[in-house]
Amino acid sequence: MSRPHDSFSVISINHEVAPLEVRERYSMDDAKVATLYTTLKNKGKVEESLVLNTCNRFELYTQCEDGADAEFVLHTLANAYGVSPDELAGHLHLRSGRDAVQHLIEVAAGLRSQITGEAEIFGQVKAAYALSQEHGYAGKTINRVFQKGFQAAKLIRNSTTVGQGQINIANVAVDLAGKIFGELRSAAALSLGTGEIGEKTVKALRSRGAETFGIASRSQDRAEEVAREWGGTPRLLQDLESYLPEYDIVIASVGAEEAVLTRKIVKQCSSRRKGRPLFLIDLGLPRNIEQGCEDFDNVFLYNLDDLASIADENLAQRKEAVVDATAIAEQKSEFIWNAILKRREYERNQA
């Protein structure tokens, strides 16, 4: 039950209300954020404040003393930007009371992120809260709202599919590798080609535990240079048949008109692999791996379209889950806000 002019509010400039060029204009560096905190504190009417400042969103949570509300904060913020309150008001969300609590839960759970369900925002909100707390800008209300809000966001992420499934191609490929090999520590990966997408996939595999890499290029010098940079053994693309059996995951992103990995090569290497599965990731355009390679029982071939389609399906599944997740956020914010109101009432009576 929030009132339009509750003393707890949030002002949010984000991708939902402001295009990129506007967000750029209103972005703040650490020094400006520090100045804003000080200004708000010195104004006297703002008891608590917290700034969430990410590359895609600027949010200011405040708890004002009685008689002051979000309008006052808006004026202060407009002054900090050097624009009129009316101009600023056209590019932001202003929410107060229970709605502000719900907004926080939705942001922390990734429901309001540009890429629905992304997990990084949770850490960013936690860091912003830690900073505000460290400098003494957070008080009773912000502490309660954020601590309870984090619990609600975790509940949403654990009980809905809003954060499930990878949505970028490199991570989708790594997830699939996990479903084939389990622990990636024991799986050796080979990158055919030294392009950017191959590098991203190698990095993603390494971050999930893969330790053994081969980097193949047409030129020995290039293979050695990139192998030093990415970490791995340099290989010559021309000798592929000789070392292919040593690898479990092959990431192909070579600029070539014809397939570099053919059905014949895979067939030849299968007897030396002793039944171990082979995961082929074809990121090349035109394709680097012959489609016939997937005819073998233990060979799993995914090309760019396959991976993109899985990423799209995962994203659609996340978006589907937003309805359920929002209902949880609504219910939890109601509960948190009512508890705050009761506590305030109790404190007023005590006074």
Added chain:
Amino acid sequence: MSNVLLGLADKQWIWIATVVFASTFVLGSYSALKLRRKTGRPYILGLVTFGWVLQTIGLYARGLQYGGCPLSNQFELVQFMVWSAIAIYIFVGPAFRVSLLGVFASGFACVFSILSLALENWDDPSRKPIFGESPWIETHAALALFSYGVFGVLTLTSAMYLLQSRSLKTKKVVGGLFPFLPSIVELVSINRRLLVMGFSILTVSLAIGYRYFMEDLESVLTIKLASTVAVWIAYAITLALRLKFSLTSKKFAWACIGIFLAALLSLAAVNRSTKSSSPTAEPAQSSEVS
């Protein structure tokens, strides 16, 4: 001796156990497929263990009634096999750390238990206690059925392998059971270990049975001998081919499922031979199970 224990008859205990297995299966499947989240392993393990304890009480009550291990008709053979499979899941399963194995195991137990309870002619009242003059025969029978329990779990993990492999091959990897199933490399390794375990137990069982058979060549019918040896040979060939890497994981999984189904049919042959070799007029005659 009565078949009533703690106020309930043997079959009532088994019915309650079956309901617990069914509930576990429904709960686990609903959670994975509808809610898209995995029920915690401790909950599933707890529920399956509860069902297993109830089933154990039921089988114990039946054993008390006849003064021996209840292994003398189709109903009891199937119940003992289910009991063994669940025991494997409870005591060995946690070491494998296979997601959804509890759900699959409870489904397996539920299906076979309902089948054995529903087909009344399986519970032939002319049953004779398996205890004969030699306790080795009971060991032989119990070990053989225990190995069938292991092969039952192997069938489940093989089915899980095929499901996972098919999802990866057809690229249908969003939703369904895919996110909850273990990796195929883990399943392949578990399948191999289960086959070695089941085959070893069956071999020991047959060795004991062979010793008994050599003492009394008339005691075992040809159909029973042939079917059990055929099952043993089939598993031996599968294991040998797998160890030589001459069988792909997919073919290996299909072979494990096929042989288990055939092994189940061999139980019918065993049951028939039990009846034939134990004429009701001679109560002291022992019967055996392979």
